[in-house]
Amino acid sequence: MSRIQTSVTRLLGVRSPIVAAPMAGASTVRLALEASRGGGFGFTAAGYGDAQMLHSDLQVARTVSSVEMRHGLPIGVGFLGWQLDQQPSALDMLRTVRNSDVQAVWFAFGKDLGRWINHVRELDSHADDGRKTIIFVQVNSLREALVAVHEWKVDVLVAQGIESGGHGNGSAPSTFTLVSSILSALPHSGPPVLAAGGLANGTHAAAYLTLGCAGAVFGTRFLLTPESLYTDAQKAALISAGPESTVRTMAFDQARGTLGWPNGVDGRAIRNETVADVEAGVDMQEVKKKFQEAVNGGDPTRMLVWAGEGVHLMREIKGAKVLVEEIHSEMVLALESAGLLVQHD
Known part of the structure; x- marks a missing residue:
């Protein structure tokens, strides 16, 4: 090498x-x-x-x-x-x-x-x-x-x-x-x-x-x-991601309760239904409930999958x-x- x-x-x-x-x-x-x-x-x-x-x-x-x-x-x-x-x-x-x-x-x-x-x-x-x-x-x-x-x-x-x-x-x-x-x-x-x-x-x-x-x-x-x-479901979501699949958001931190980040910080992840619900103003308790169910069931339509903008090349x-x-x-x-x-x- x-x-x-x-x-x-x-x-x-x-x-x-x-x-x-x-x-x-x-x-x-x-x-x-x-x-x-x-x-x-x-x-x-x-x-x-x-x-x-x-x-x-x-x-x-x-x-x-x-x-x-x-x-x-x-x-x-x-x-x-x-x-x-x-x-x-x-x-x-x-x-x-x-x-x-x-x-x-x-x-x-x-x-x-x-x-x-x-x-x-x-x-x-x-x-x-x-x-x-x-x-x-x-x-x-x-x-x-x-x-x-x-x-x-x-x-x-x-x-x-x-x-x-x-x-x-x-x-x-x-x-x-x-x-x-x-x-x-x-x-x-x-x-x-x-x-x-x-x-x-x-x-x-x-x-x-x-x-x-x-x-x-x-x-x-x-x-x-x-x-x-990362689980098989999360890795599959990364592999199937396109060039416009990611979004910067605090939706997942809200859903899983990992708050306390310094002002101005958010995270880039695969956009899914959790993000859509938060953006639509769905009650946060409902968002958290559905998110946890997705994590337990390996459902990529709501689970967290962090990813950078180059993910579509992987x-x-x-x-x-x-x-x-x-x-x-x-x-x-x-x-x-x-x-x-x-x-x-």
């Missing part, structure tokens, strides 16, 4: 600048490990869990990991900032990550992410192994990016555009515009910037590398793996390791082809 060298591959010690995003309710340590086995870097999601759940997951990861652990456990853990703010065991969760030798953490959607970043750095400073936890922060605007770089001194910026599946800021620009704005505002010595939102294949990722990104984050594409927690279920290798090969081919466009007289 050809190696693609960028600032993020050097930072993480990996062969490919492909990152599997942390997705609450979908990512698993197995998915993360398989993505890392494929040469990229995988994240699992702490999501709505607690310290005990996270400890159990990471113990499993350490037991089954078949990837070289020179730099720590070769995966990352993603945290929702607003959930940490409400979680009594938040500090224990961060200690669990540090004590499990997890290589990286990812923070998103919080009113005070700097607080949690400082806690991670304090844990690093009190450890005697000299290892530094790599800190990823997801941003949806240039303003957030500048705060993350200049105030929090983060190690990696994830620039998430409006096309992204799952949660994001509903007023975010396109991924291309956001990435361009961030790259033009940062010095060359700034942290690696990863593109996230709407990516479906290696050609997309290669385009962002030529723009100046150090790598690319894939979310929806990793939902279509045996290692994700038509197969493949293992996360194989998927990383495939996307990487597509990236290499696209970059080599782009190089042939330049001719010197």
Whole structure:
């Protein structure tokens, strides 16, 4: 497998600048490990869990990991900032990550992410192994990016555009515009910037590398793996989705009671009857009842299926390791082809 060298591959010690995003309710340590086995870097999601759940997951990861652990456990853990703010065991969760030798953490959607970043750095400073936890922060605007770089001194910026599946800021620009704005505002010595939102294949990722990104984050594409927690019905809905199947909405958070997101945040998912009912003003108790029945019965006409705008380009279920290798090969081919466009007289 050809190696693609960028600032993020050097930072993480990996062969490919492909990152599997942390997705609450979908990512698993197995998915993360398989993505890392494929040469990229995988994240699992702490999501709505607690310290005990996270400890159990990471113990499993350490037991089954078949990837070289020179730099720590070769995966990352993603945290929702607003959930940490409400979680009594938040500090224990961060200690669990540090004590499990997890290589990286990812923070998103919080009113005070700097607080949690400082806690991670304090844990690093009190450890005697000299290892530094790599800190990823997801941003949806240039303003957030500048705060993350200049105030929090983060190690990696994830620039998430409006096309992204799952949660994001509903007023975010396109991924291309956001990435361009961030790259033009940062010095060359700034942290690696990863593109996230709407990516479906290696050609997309290669385009962002030529723009100046150090790598690319894939979310929806990793939902279509045996290692994700998505059900067969949810995966079937992804495979059958068209180019206009997704919508940004808070309907599913209302239906399942996962409220508390920062102002301006909503989520992109497959449009279905749950969204239609909320938009039509159907009584919320009725919406919740029908939603839960759909979840219990595996009914895709009402269940939640997060998906980015590139979902219509995804038509197969493949293992996360194989998927990383495939996307990487597509990236290499696209970059080599782009190089042939330049001719010197």
